[in-house]
Amino acid sequence: MTSVLTRYVARLLLAPVLIVSVGILVKGYADVGDGFAAGVVAALALLLQYVAFGNDVVETSLPIRWSPGIAVAGLTLAVLVFAAPMALGDRPLEHLPAAGDEPVHIGSLELITAVAFDVGVFLLVLGAVGTIIGSLVDPDEEAP
Amino acid sequence: MTGPRITWSALAAVAIAAAAFAATWVAWAAGGFAVDVPWAPAWDLRLSLELDGLALLYAVLAAGIGAVVFAYASAYVPRHLAHEGRPRGEEARLHAAMALFLVSMLGLVLARDLILLFVFWDLTAIASWLLIGFDRASRHARLSALMALLVTTITAVPLLIAILVLRREYGTTQIDELIAVARPGWAVALAGALIAVAALTKSAQAPLHFWLPRAMAAPTPVSAYLHSAAMVAAGVFLLSRTHPLLALEPALLDVLLGVGLLSIVVGGLLALWATDLKRLLAYSTISQYGYVVTMLGIGGAAGAAGACLYVLVHAIAKSALFMTAGAVTEATGRKRLPRVGGLARRMPLLAAGSAAAAATLAALPLTLGFFKDELFFKAAAERGTWLAIAAVGAAALTLAYIGRFWGGVFLGRGDVAVEPLERRLVWPIVALGALAVAGGFVPGPFASLAQEAADVTAAGPAPVDVAYHLDTRTENAMAVAAWLAGALLLTARAWLQPLLSALARAGEAVGPERIYTVALGGLNALSNRIHDVEVRDLRARLAAVLVPASALIALGVVFTPAGDTYSAGRLVGADVPLVMMLAVCALAALATTRPRRHLRLALALSAVGFSLAVVYALLGAADIALVAVLVETLFALLFVGVFSLVPARALRKEARRRASRSARARNVAIAAISGVVTTLVAWGAFSRPIPDDPTAQRHLALADEAHGKDVVTVILADFRGLDTLVEITVVLVAAMAVATLLHGRFRA
Numbered sequence: 006m007t008s009v010l011t012r013y014v015a016r017l018l019l020a021p022v023l024i025v026s027v028g029i030l031v032k033g034y035a036d037v038g039d040g041f042a043a044g045v046v047a048a049l050a051l052l053l054q055y056v057a058f059g060n061d062v063v064e065t066s067l068p069i070r071w072s073p074g075i076a077v078a079g080l081t082l083a084v085l086v087f088a089a090p091m092a093l094g095d096r097p098l099e100h101l102p103a104a105g106d107e108p109v110h111i112g113s114l115e116l117i118t119a120v121a122f123d124v125g126v127f128l129l130v131l132g133a134v135g136t137i138i139g140s141l142v143d144p145d146e147e148a149p
Numbered sequence: 150m151t152g153p154r155i156t157w158s159a160l161a162a163v164a165i166a167a168a169a170f171a172a173t174w175v176a177w178a179a180g181g182f183a184v185d186v187p188w189a190p191a192w193d194l195r196l197s198l199e200l201d202g203l204a205l206l207y208a209v210l211a212a213g214i215g216a217v218v219f220a221y222a223s224a225y226v227p228r229h230l231a232h233e234g235r236p237r238g239e240e241a242r243l244h245a246a247m248a249l250f251l252v253s254m255l256g257l258v259l260a261r262d263l264i265l266l267f268v269f270w271d272l273t274a275i276a277s278w279l280l281i282g283f284d285r286a287s288r289h290a291r292l293s294a295l296m297a298l299l300v301t302t303i304t305a306v307p308l309l310i311a312i313l314v315l316r317r318e319y320g321t322t323q324i325d326e327l328i329a330v331a332r333p334g335w336a337v338a339l340a341g342a343l344i345a346v347a348a349l350t351k352s353a354q355a356p357l358h359f360w361l362p363r364a365m366a367a368p369t370p371v372s373a374y375l376h377s378a379a380m381v382a383a384g385v386f387l388l389s390r391t392h393p394l395l396a397l398e399p400a401l402l403d404v405l406l407g408v409g410l411l412s413i414v415v416g417g418l419l420a421l422w423a424t425d426l427k428r429l430l431a432y433s434t435i436s437q438y439g440y441v442v443t444m445l446g447i448g449g450a451a452g453a454a455g456a457c458l459y460v461l462v463h464a465i466a467k468s469a470l471f472m473t474a475g476a477v478t479e480a481t482g483r484k485r486l487p488r489v490g491g492l493a494r495r496m497p498l499l500a501a502g503s504a505a506a507a508a509t510l511a512a513l514p515l516t517l518g519f520f521k522d523e524l525f526f527k528a529a530a531e532r533g534t535w536l537a538i539a540a541v542g543a544a545a546l547t548l549a550y551i552g553r554f555w556g557g558v559f560l561g562r563g564d565v566a567v568e569p570l571e572r573r574l575v576w577p578i579v580a581l582g583a584l585a586v587a588g589g590f591v592p593g594p595f596a597s598l599a600q601e602a603a604d605v606t607a608a609g610p611a612p613v614d615v616a617y618h619l620d621t622r623t624e625n626a627m628a629v630a631a632w633l634a635g636a637l638l639l640t641a642r643a644w645l646q647p648l649l650s651a652l653a654r655a656g657e658a659v660g661p662e663r664i665y666t667v668a669l670g671g672l673n674a675l676s677n678r679i680h681d682v683e684v685r686d687l688r689a690r691l692a693a694v695l696v697p698a699s700a701l702i703a704l705g706v707v708f709t710p711a712g713d714t715y716s717a718g719r720l721v722g723a724d725v726p727l728v729m730m731l732a733v734c735a736l737a738a739l740a741t742t743r744p745r746r747h748l749r750l751a752l753a754l755s756a757v758g759f760s761l762a763v764v765y766a767l768l769g770a771a772d773i774a775l776v777a778v779l780v781e782t783l784f785a786l787l788f789v790g791v792f793s794l795v796p797a798r799a800l801r802k803e804a805r806r807r808a809s810r811s812a813r814a815r816n817v818a819i820a821a822i823s824g825v826v827t828t829l830v831a832w833g834a835f836s837r838p839i840p841d842d843p844t845a846q847r848h849l850a851l852a853d854e855a856h857g858k859d860v861v862t863v864i865l866a867d868f869r870g871l872d873t874l875v876e877i878t879v880v881l882v883a884a885m886a887v888a889t890l891l892h893g894r895f896r897a
Contacts, residue, residue, distance in 0.1 A: 037771040039862040045779040049786065056790045073888070076881050087874050098870040104854040117856050119866040122873075126866075129877045133884035134783070140888040141787075142794065 015057035022050035030127050031114060040123030044130025051135060060142045069139050076132025083125030086118055098122075153571075158241035159223035162248050166216035169255060173208045176200050188265070197323065198259040202601030206457060207258040207386050209598065210464045214378035215251050217577045221472050222247070222370035224573035228479055229368050233284065243283055247374065250276035254379050258386060263312040263322040266390075270308065270347075270383065274301045277380050281367040293366040296665065300360040304350035308387075311343035324390060328608065333397045341401045344391055349405075352384025352438045355412040359662035361435060362419075365427040369475030372427060376434050377471060378464035385441045385460060389453075393608040396448055406446030410539055412439030417546035419656075421553065421642060422649035424486045426474040429554055430467065433547075437463050437510070440525060440543065445606075447528045447536075453607035455524035458599040458615075462509060462521045462585070469506035469581035470554070473499065476574045477558055481565045486554075491563025499575050500559045505582030507555040509589075511548040511635070512628065517588025517595055519628075520615040526627040537623075541631045548635025553642065592616075688816060695823040702826050706833065716836045727767050734760035745804045751788035755781050772861040 029036075030043035054063050063069060090099035100119045102108050108115040176182040183199040200208070226240045253272035260266040275298070282294030316322050318336035331337050353361035353376075361381070365372055375381070388395065388405070395401045416436030423429040441463075444456040476499055483489050493500040509518030522544055529540035588595045592615040603611035618625065638645075657663065683693050720728070737756035744750045758781035766774035792800060808816070848868055849860055857863035865873050 033862045034857045034859060034866075036859055038775055039772070039859070039865055041865070042772075042775050042779055045776070045783055049779065049783055052783065052786045052790065056786055056793065073885070076884060080877060080881050083874055083877060087870065098867070100855065100867055102856070108856050115856060119855070119857070119863070119870075122866045122870060123862065126873065126877055129881060133880050136884045137887050138787075138790075140891040141791065 012057045015053045018053060019050055022053075023047055026050070026127075030123060031120065033123050034115065034117060034120060040126030041130055043123075044127040045134070047127070047131045048134035048138075051131075052138060055138060055142060069135055072132045072135030072139055074132070076129050076136060079125045079128025079130075079132055081125075082128065083122055086122040086125060153224070153227040153237075155223050156227075156237070156240055158244040159219065159226070162219040162244040163216055163223065165248050166212050166219050166251055169251065170209065170212035170216055173200065173205065173212060177205050193321075194264050195262050195323070196265060197261040198256070198265075199261045200259060201605055202603075203386070203389055203457075203605035204258045206461060206598055206602035207382060208255055210378045210382065210461065211251060211254040211258070214464050214468050214581075215247070215374060217581060218370050218374040218468055218472070219244070219247060220573060221373070221475075221577040222368075224571045225370050225475055225479070226368065233286070235286075243280070243368070243371075246276055246279040246283070247371070250280065250375065250379060254383065257383055261324050263315070263324060263327075266324075266387075267305070267309055267312060270305055270351075270387075271302060273380060273383055274298055274305065277301070277364075277375055280371040280375060281364045283368055283371065284366065287366065290366040293360075293363040297360045297364045299669075300357060300665070301351055304347050304357065307343035308347035311340035311347075314340045314343070328393045331394055331397060337394060338398045338401065341391070341395045341398055342404070344387065345395070345401060345405065345408075348384040348387040349408055349442065350384070351387070352381050352442065353412075353435050354384070354408050354439060354442055355415045355435065356661045358412060358416065358435045359660065359665065362423075362428050362431040363662075365425070365431050369427065369471060369478070372431070373468045373471035373475070376431060377467035381434060381438055382460060382464065385438060385445065385456065388442065388445050389456065389602065389606040392445060392448070392453065392606045395445075396608075402446045402448045404446070405442050406536075409439045409441070409443030409446055410543075412436060412442065413543045413546070414439075415656075417543065417550060418649055418652055420550040421546070421638075421645070422653050425484055426477065426486065426489075426554070426558070427471065427484070429486070429550065430471055430474060433510075433550055433554075434467060436543075436547065436550075437467065443543075444525060444528050447532050448607075449528075449531075450603070450607050450609065450611035451524070451528040451531055453603040453611040454600065454613045455521070455528045457602040457606060457611075458524055458596065458613055459521045460602075461595060461599050462518050462588075465581050465585055465588075466506040466510040466518060469578045469585075470503060470510070470551075472574075472578050472581075473503035473506070473558070476570055476578065479574060480567050480570050482568075483565065486557040489558050489563060489565055490561040491559070492565070492567065493559040495563075495567040496559075496570075496575075498579060499570075502575070502579035502582035504555060504559070505586045506578070507551050509582075509585035511551045512544060512631075514617070515586065515589040517585050517592060519589060519617075520592055520596070522628060522631070523615070523624045524613070526624040530623045530627065537627060541627050541634065544628070544631035545634035545638055548632060549638035549642065552635065552639050556639075688812075692815075692819050695819055699823045699826040702830055706826070706829050709833070714833050714836055718836075727764065730760055730763045730767060734764065747792055747800050747804060748789070751785065751792070755785040755788075758784070772859065 026043045026046035029038035029046060030040055033039040033043065051063075051067065051069070054067060058066075087098050091097050100117060100122075102117065108117055110116075177200060181200045183197070185195055185197040185199075188194045188196040222243070226243055227237060230237055230239055250273060253269050253276055257266060257269035257273060260269055278294045278298040280294075281297050282291050284290040312322055314336055315327055315331075318334075319327055319330050321327060321330075350357040361376060364376065367375070395405070413436050416432045416434070416439055420429050420432035420436060423432055437459075441456045441459050444452045444459065446452070447455075477489060477492065477496075478484050480496065481489055481492070505516065509516040512518045512522035525544070526537070526540055529536040596613040596615045600611065600613040603613055683690050734757060737753060737760055741750060741753040741757065744753060758777065762774045762777035762781060765777055848864055851868070852858070852860040852863045855863050855867050857867070
């Protein structure tokens with residue numbers, strides 16, 4: 006059993022770490038970090054919960070069961086962003102807005118389809134790490 | 150008896166085959182059909198399909214015989230599954246694989262690009278693996294499926310090499326263009342020989358015939374389809390398709406002639422010896438395709454005409470006989486010749502249907518098969534007397550073993566209990582038998598179908614002349630001689646039996662099948678030993694990577710021209726933090742050699758990683774530093790988490806274990822070698838000026854246009870997005886593999 010301090014810090018850190026990971030993700034095009042880094046940050050938050058609370062608590066409090074699904078969803082999103090331009094007659098992975106066009110702004114956030122691709126990478130990394138951790142700590146569960 | 154309800158999957162399979170059959174005829178009547186779409190334009194590969202006469206014949210056979218056999222399978226497979234105690238639902242797997250086979254076969258015969266043809270060629274092998282290994286609980290079936298897959302796909306590699314040779318020499322893989330430009334020479338000779346290897350193996354010709362009798366482990370409908378009209382037909386189809394190329398080198402045709410005759414004899418004698426009904430038919434298939442290969446070896450208009458009609462007749466007759474063997478086994482529960490007999494009175498309809506099929510195969514008059522032997526005799530007699538004599542012998546052998554099969558099953562005395570069979574197990578045989586007899590009276594339509602194919606094979610008019618001539622021409626004399634000799638052989642079989650057994654035993658002891666088994670066993674053993682060395686323990690595995698890699702790199706260092714490769718450079722004030730951080734990193738690395746407790750070791754390793762991350766940051770590589778910090782944190786936490794899962798006592802015990810002196814010396818040596826070599830390479834690399842990379846400059850310039858300020862992210866998500874996509878796919882596969890491995894191990 007881990008100490009009270011560890012558990013307290015782990016619980017305290019969960020939300021801020023997830024927010025930081027989303028921040029890294031959406032600002033990836035403008036600042037340091039990308040979907041991979043954001044995915045690892047989110048996975049770290051998850052892993053810290055495991056180390057602090059153990060499998061039984063995490064399994065009931067966090068949607069860890071969905072990890073394989075999240076990973077597959079991430080890959081699907083990335084493939085969609087990759088292939089969607091082909092349906093429009095463009096070459097694959099032709100991002101919008103095109104060079105020279107002004108992207109849509111929400112506050113200081115720019116909407117670019119490349120970020121959607123990065124979201125796919127983020128989901129995949131988070132899901133993959135979640136799957137691996139899940140099978141490490143609870144190997145008797147039926148394979149996904 | 151009506152039998153079990155037809156499942157939707159069986160119905161779908163029959164419908165697909167029937168639709169393909171109808172579509173082929175409609176397309177042919179409409180003047181053919183052609184598709185030509187660029188597939189990989191950079192390599193000039195085209196998805197080009199075209200229905201010509203040769204494709205028509207094989208497509209009609211694959212789809213038509215397919216429809217009949219699938220109908221038979223709809224009754225046979227439920228019985229088969231019931232015998233094996235398997236759920237009825239598995240039926241769909243067989244029908245799906247059958248349909249896959251049908252589609253790959255159609256693609257194969259329609260393909261006009263050799264690369265495309267090769268893709269379908271291997272697809273048929275994969276589908277046949279699924280089908281032969283359908284009884285996956287049986288080790289015998291699995292090994293047989295593996296054998297068919299290995300033998301036919303390993304010999305497909307020569308086909309690919311042949312295609313590349315032709316492409317290099319003539320700059321195209323389109324069959325028509327190749328035939329137009331190819332001239333006799335080494336390229337055609339080499340490619341032709343390699344194509345022949347692939348095709349002859351697929352058609353189960355001696356000496357690579359052994360996979361076919363083994364493949365009889367498949368359920369009967371699979372054998373009736375694959376080993377009469379489809380899988381084995383693919384080989385002679387390829388020979389027909391490339392025949393104008395092969396004919397440029399007469400020596401190649403002579404090889405075909407030799408292999409064909411050898412297969413007729415080997416297959417025929419073994420068929421005369423075999424007692425298992427399906428194996429007898431498998432040996433007979435080897436022999437019958439030997440006829441086709443012989444005729445393709447004779448070549449010319451007569452050879453092409455004979456080969457094409459032979460394939461047509463054989464597919465109809467042999468699928469009916471395979472289905473007969475299945476029906477007899479279902480009705481009596483017996484699989485071997487001496488155990489059945491006298492069934493003609495009990496199962497008159499089945500006896501009549503398969504009698505027609507057997508008579509066709511044995512080339513008796515008033516059946517379609519009569520004409521196939523007439524053309525065979527004609528082609529052989531044109532070539533020379535010795536071949537004419539061989540042809541009569543071959544036909545006699547065929548008559549003998551087919552007579553033995555049908556007579557052994559349906560004639561004589563028999564006291565076997567016979568279960569009634571559902572109609573779907575009998576009528577397909579009757580239908581094919583009726584077709585064969587109808588062809589004996591009205592051979593015209595069959596002949597014109599064969600002629601369309603023969604024209605393509607011979608690259609010129611190859612008339613398929615079928616008619617009864619009541620005179621003393623050579624073919625008729627040869628046919629009569631063959632019947633007499635066949636009848637004689639059949640009555641003398643009892644005396645021949647010891648000789649045949651000796652032949653079969655010799656084949657088993659030193660034949661190609663033995664070589665295959667020994668080679669496969671040896672490869673397995675080698676693979677096991679490498680696996681043992683590599684994964685016995687972690688240190689051995691690391692050594693297996695580090696030592697060879699170091700040796701290779703050291704070779705590179707030694708043979709790289711020296712000069713000012715190694716220079717220390719000058720230390721300036723701004724470098725001091727960097728050097729300090731590198732020193733910390735080195736100290737941390739040294740520290741990892743000390744601790745015996747797992748947690749401390751993990752923390753020391755993390756220290757190395759974190760100090761390296763700081764080095765990246767000092768060099769201005771913020772993105773890399775971020776990822777390094779994150780990955781190090783992840784691993785540190787993972788180690789802590791995993792250690793907390795292992796009982797503390799076990800960890801302490803493991804930490805107290807001391808390696809032997811020699812093992813420690815070995816570890817130090819391996820570490821030192823790889824460390825020194827890596828240092829040398831890194832030093833050498835840093836000593837050179839960094840070349841100006843135009844790609845990096847372009848990426849930096851383009852990043853702004855792609856609305857990005859962080860060029861690393863833009864590269865990952867935009868410029869090199871395909872790489873990223875492939876990499877994350879690998880991540881997903883790796884995650885699934887880890888999960889599966891962990892679950893599998895802990896369950897076992």
